[in-house]
Amino acid sequence: MQEPGRFTRIEDSVDALIARVGKKLVVAMPLGIGKPNPWINALYHRAKADPEIDLWIITALSLDRPHGRSLIERRFLGPFAERVFGNYPNMDYAEDDRRGRLPPNVRVSEFFLKTSAYIGNASVQRNYIYSNYTHAVRDALTLGVNVYAQALAVEQTPEGPRYSLSCNSDLTRDAIEMSREMGNPLVQVGVVNRELPFMPNDAVIEPELVDILVDDPAGTHTMFGTPNMRVDDQDYGISLWTSTTVRDAGMLQIGIGSLGDGIAQALITRDQDNASYRAMIEALAPGRTPAWAQLDPFKEGLYGCSEMFVNGFMALIDAGVVRREVFDHEGLQKLLNAHRITSTPDAALLAALAEDKVVSSPLNDADFAMLRHFGILKDEVSFAGGVLTLGDQSVPARLDDPAVSSALSEGWLGTKLKHGRLIHAGFFIGPNAFYQRLRDLPRELLDKIDMTRISFVNDTFGHEGIAVAQRQHARFINTSMMATLLGAAVSDALESGDLVSGVGGQYNFVAQGQTLPGARSVMMLRAWRTNSAGKPISNIVWSYGHVTIPRHLRDIFVTEYGVADVRGQPEGEVVKRMLAIADSRFQDELLAKAKKQGKVEPDYEIPAEQRQNLPEVLEARLAAFRASGKLPDFPFGTDFEPVELAAAKALMKLKRQRKSPLALAAALLRGLTRPVAKPEVLERLGLTKPKTLSERFWRALVAGNL
Template sequence: MTQPLFIDSLEAAVDHVLDTIPGDIVLGIPLAVGKPNPFVNALYRRIKANPARKLRIITALSLIKPVGKSDLEQHFLEPLVERVFADYPDLEYAVDLRAHALPPNIEVREFFMKTGDYIGNEAAQLNYISTNYTFVARDMAVQGMNVIAQAVGVQGEGEAMRLSLSSNPDVAFEVIEKMRAAGQPLMTIGVINKKMPFMPNGAEVGPDFYDVVVTDPAGTHTVFGAPNNKVSAADYAIGLHASSLVADGGTLQIGIGSLGDAIAQALIVRDRHGEDYRSILETLAPDGLEGRELGRFDQGLYGCSEMFVNGFLKLIEAGIIRREVYGDTVLQQMLNDGRLASEVVTPETVRALLAAGRIGTPLSEADVAFLKKFGVLRTGVTLEGRDLVLDGERCSCDLSDKEAFDKLCATMLGARLIGGIYMTGGFFLGPNDFYERLRSMPPQELAKIDMTRIDFINQLYGQGDLKRAQRRKARFMNTTMIATLLGAVASDALESGQVVSGVGGQYNFVAMAHALPDARLLMMLRATHDNKDGLRSSIVWNYGHVTIPRHLRDIIITEYGIADVRGQPDSEVVKRLIAVADSRFQEELVKQAKAHGKLERDYEVPERYRNNLPEALEEKLHPWADAGLLPPFPFGTDLTADELKIVGALKKLKHATQHPSELLSVAFKSFWEGKQAPQAYLERLGLADAHSFKDAVIRRLFAGNL
């Protein structure tokens, strides 16, 4: 590769792009935090001001700071956003897109959108690209992309400089590889952000990976910190059920948000508080605990997930994510089946590798390289002719010679296998302390985390034997919005076709769960959802859109239990899903299933499933919340205690405004009791001085909800 062009100014980098590419700019940028926001904003502003040029942006998950939808929310958020997001620069195209204000010469095409933010947004809905995560590189190329830009971490200077694709090696490698192989012109730009955690292994490259490296200090800014969400009782119940299906020594995939945190905390409770964990589950499982996994993690888990989230980091710190995998199929299979008893290197390690045929005798150059790579031989060992040499010691490479074998074992063996990975991810996203932990993590610990390509993580094609060996007992945990009684799920869009988020990698994990012999898919959803249309069941007879069809059904989990529907006939699938539905909707679901010939005419919901109600669930979990095992923010929060109280009141007030009868009840209660809010709270919300009747009413309603 040729040396990159180093440019020390964002504006000069934009000049270079516009001067080099005379026509339309089709810019590809990573999803989430890997975007080089200052560079993208500079390019966006330049083309926005020049209608003669056109810009198309291909990306996903464009993150901007929270913005309140009401005066109350805006007053509340302003100091919080300033504190948490610091100098994070909003993506100006995303701000304009949300405001329906994109100029006509610029369009944005996303393959995954921030959940719910673009419903009803015509430009966003028209330009959404529906694709599986593993096809993103292909589909970005289809769009005619001619520039790809990314925020990168940096270590060293001058000739010693190394760059890291950090959060997002997920698609960049494949995009660049495919387009260069096809002879398609592509300018590659790395923008240094010194606050990006420098991730080693698969994410690390030399500067010559890029055509242009931008070193402007203005490219450095705070990484977008997604605050931890409150974990509800329903979240914890789902997480507890899911955690009881995770096998020790297995593989784990989870996602972001309160459900991901609930799963991680439940796994920690299982590992550290076994008796309490069993007691909690006994209250939640009407069919008993047969078939559940309840023991400690003696072997540990391997994390393999497109998204490396805070929950995974907490599981690493808890010593649960610690099962290391190795990038060699035979070595991994030998560890799996016990032919290698442990990762400690002994003479038996060498004998086992010889017996398996992974190395031969006499040792070849390739054999020595393999043994050194994985720590069986010390790194200084060299092969000179037919002799192995280390620090002046020599022995024959013919290991059939007992004297040579004994001398090698006495002088040249390593202490333990090296190169193991216990967390493989495609991109990361988390709160501020998550990034700080990655920035400060000791190198030997960080080396166990491999940020790499999404086509490695999300599918079994390519190095299939290695992936199968590494991903034993895999549990792929995904979230959905709607499940039909026949086992299909809708996770990305509404019946109308309006996109809520995107497919992402969900289909890929579903496919892997069915392709791996000991894997399972855990599809999780809250049993109900509540909006301006009122309370609705998330389990329905049918739905006008599905993300995963019914023939790929496996395990569906709600807060009320586990429905194992893999390989079951339709009538049994219907019964098992009704058993985990909210009891307020069960009779209607039974009625619909019978009307369509999918349930026996005399079927009745068993009594043990008829108390699937939020208040019953709260009562069951309340003692464990009080005991500190199920805290509302298991991994901390950026909000102060006062802010949490204000948020709670605002959420209640917002919910009431969507339900007139509830609002009337709240208003009556607030005025009857005559409660007053603390002055500091009123000042925070701009209500300290109520100048109008409306302000006075809101002030009283807020106080009543505290």
Template sequence: MAQFVDSIEAAVDRVLDTVKGDVVLGIPLAIGKPNPFVNALYRRMKGNPARRLRIVTALSLEKPVGKSELEEHFLGPLVERVFEDYPDLLYVKDLRAGTLPAHIEVREFFMKTGDYLGNPAAQQNYISTNYTFVARDMAVQGMNVIAQAVGAKGEGEGMRLSLSSNPDVVFEVVEKLRAAGQPLLTVGVVNRKMPFMPNGAEVAPEFFDLVVTDPAGTHAVFCPPNNKVSAADYAIGLHASALVADGGTLQIGIGSLGDAIAQALIVRDRHGDEYRRILESISPDGIEGRELGRFDLGLYGCSEMFVNGFLKLIEAGIIRREVFGDVTLQRALNEGEIDETVTPRTLALLLRHGRIHSPLSADDVAYLKHWGVLREGVQLDGDKLVLDGTKLPNDLISEANLARIGETMLGSRLSHGIFMTGGFFLGPRDFYERLRTMPPQELAKIDMTRIDFINQLYSDNDGQAAVKRAQRRKARFMNTTMIVTLLGAACSDALESGQVVSGVGGQYNFVAMAHALPDARLLMMLRATHDNKDGLKSSIVWSYGHVTIPRHLRDIVVTEYGAADLRGQSDSEVVKRLIAVADSRFQEELIRQAKAHGKLESNYELPERYRHNLPEALEEKLHPWAQAGLLPDFPFGTDLTEDELHIVRALKRLKHATQHPGELLTMAIKSLWESKDAPLPYLERLGLAETHSFKDAFVKRLLANNL
């Protein structure tokens, strides 16, 4: 039985009394961390060097922090309004500052993108692993405590718990450690603001050794605001959306690219003529063979990360293709032999495939009632089927009797269908609020479940490879990468130096599934260029010193300039297709390098239609559709006010200029000749209402001229 504890400090006492010696704490990635409990344990162990603490986790999130005085002034009110009482993790603060005590270490298998570059402790303690190996590797670390934030309904003995955002690895961790006889203390900390997710996420309180009900465990859920969707993002999303088959399966990720894909799919479904014209304008090879029609059958969402874009697709009626956890039913649905409406044909099909028998056994009746084929009240009484006083022979062979069963005992529609499967979620404030208030019958169609179910076709325990293959028909696995080589390898997690940018996560798993399923495709998406302090660089390169996905697993690469289908192509054709979707400022150099290495014939010339891959040309093509409201900056809204958006744009221009001295000089000269005034509320927000130095006055002038 679970022990209920009404104090976080008392729960920490229990952990320290139960676990002798060092504590190895496992906590979920992203929002499933019980921050108040983790902070209390961290404080206690920080003050006791005699005992070591190791934290094993991923994606430790903290509220945005300004990297300059301007950013700090701007972010203060925004963070207070958006993140409310979200408590930052103390170990994150110390890890960033380089002040972790010697007896405490943090080992992460996925880091917030780019946040720990140059941080020795974070880089040295990073664990490179696939998402599906995380449970195994947590066990390798010697984990003896696992703690998780949980949603809750009810009180006392009637309390129900949900793993909410993070049923991803906890089940497998508990199974593996207990099967190996490894001691493990499980702690569930109730956060009443976590959405209560049903299905695979719901657990009995007895799943945990300790259930912490302290009100201090309840706080706002971390909620990253929606990012602006750029023209490049939209172009990538549009190209990707035209590769999604109706009646298929979709996986996408977080951020502006995920929002761009979701909005492009909505435009395709609701504004078909305009969608076609937009695609024609940005597709040098035309749109023949692309998927352009409405989603008459709908899509099934199956993604390790359930993001806001998926929720918007559910609300738009695009994510609505229900799948069922029975291979016979699912295959029959796929083949169009039956649909979700229950008829005598449904019974006849299940009988023909040997899934049920005539006469029906007790197990058959239970199976049919579970899937909604028979009404809930149907009972087996000897050789009769009974419902509300009606008795019929337990015989499905007789067509006349089958018809009578159909008239009186069949359900109306298949039940327990799922149209969205996810392992964890993360989104803006309104995303969580929608999940909290969603009608139960809709929420029941969303299944938060184990990552070993989602991210691979085969796993140790589920025995469901056949049903997963049947459910994931026409799958489109959309992943983001940083660099693609001209031979088709992708680098998504680290730099050439070995410095980790983020992590492998589940990318390899989805790549493998895309090749294992007969009608699936992998879409590896990236912006054609990236800009940093070293200047503008091509994201398509001849070679790179580190790869995440080897070139023999290449499939489709999507940039803002098109989709390059690389599957089954020769090296020279791969090179040509990738150069065709590269930024035109780098194409000649890429051609030169490919020829120099013997991968491109010496007389090859890039066709004229690919020589205009430039951001200005792309902006011009998409601008009318942005003006028409089909491609808005924030398709799913934003937590920022209009004034804040104006300030953000100006600050981004200034920040970019500080990394490029020539641009900063031009901006400075222009500001001297074209003096403008910024609105007083903007200056007050940024601490520039009164200037006390030449630097402040200069920054004030730059800001005004960039608004």
């Protein structure tokens, strides 16, 4: 007989939900890959078929399989998507929303968008909810959310199945607890996806918290894998400079994409091949390596605390760079930070606990539980009536007595502190190899990864003490699209008001960088980009009609040309330091605007050594390291096959050429008149023997770019 609230068919669970909640459904789901795609598709199609159902979906980062627009893009992406994305199902509501085809009884709101995917989409832009990540639950509940649906991982144990929030522990517990506090408990739906890696610790969810649990084979599917992107010279320049801001024994937060991979590669090189690392930094600015730059290998290692657990972090853990374990106890962590104790329990550790009054004397029940939990005392030790007992031996439970500490160190103590964490994170997403690595991790290492609440990771409110203790020397590294010359950052939207992505956790991390002792906020940006007309333009501007981070929170900016530490600096000095990391093609124009506004002296001139901020100079300075393999295109592997990489390179050239008729014509001429350099690319794209005029045209363009 089936238990109440437990279902083996998705459609039955939808019936049960409607019977329980009614036809007014405000459904929240996690961002990214924690959505139960088949389940939400079933509910969405039920609403499409029944106009009486009022469905409002509130979520973020709805991810669909890549699809090409042109013939050539579809031929390139088709086989790749089949291989990489397997049976991953698109979310039908997202596709209809993108095409403007949502039925009138369905509404979709997101608080973070797939980057640039919805610029100009009126429906998506109109229904967007502008929330900090840490406020997403609060804001969603005020809109009447009555259902929270999430994909779950499952682990079989002798006692029965255990369930895990896996990739998205970020918002779920806060949503359950806050809805109860508001007197309107939501219905928690969990859909098992056996492809999800089972994550322990805070990710494990008690079955009684799941009102509707669905274990239907249709709920299991390939996870959305984000292929590693190529780390180019611009990315490596930014990443190398950023890595010099990271302190040993500190905390690290990074994001996804080529910059995240570049930083991870730079930090690994710094630790494992320090001579090459120092040579790279010297090459970036010959004779001008800043005195503050952190260049040494890591003695103690780093701890990760990041809203997103990404492939780069896994590489840092595997390389032993992220190796500084932290513990969920403020007093214990402070003693470790001060190097007054080590991770090996001994008499000195016991004495330090007593001296700083981390434990009482004599011990109480809570103290004893703490000592057992962290492995300071062996599990075999018992406690009663103020006495510690091991076998037929007993001692008074007073750690402030040197004789007791000495006695306990003879066989009563554990061999190593337990329950240390290498990383706290709210959600994860990455390439397929990353997911497989998580599935294959030894349990001892997996237990050191704690997927937990975003309210813990992205904020310090309510847990300031442990945050300060664990997050020493924190570096919160984020990315912006643009920055103003006065130190504001533009990261999520255009001055037109169109949302590009979302603020996510950026504000919270910047705020932590300003408030935690010894912490810094590091904002990375590419100094220049190519606009829609194919023209290079500066990403450092005088001003912009929208900012994500206001300039009173300015801290450290990094481009491929260097580091600008602008925290607490006068306006004029901020301008000079930002000019020093701007692309030299735009420095004169920026300087003229600053002089016009009186922000720098009329006779100020940019130093000659800062006038070499040019792409070709950067390329030359990194060329030797590129050639030697020290700066690989894909430091942590790629889902693309060699022929696909060659094809992708040609197609990217072609995309840029579309903005220039002359460049396009030149490529066409080359393709028609020269031998094909890589015929396997044409074969991969089905252009070896073109049958139509369109195919002949595409063949010539692709061949002209090989």
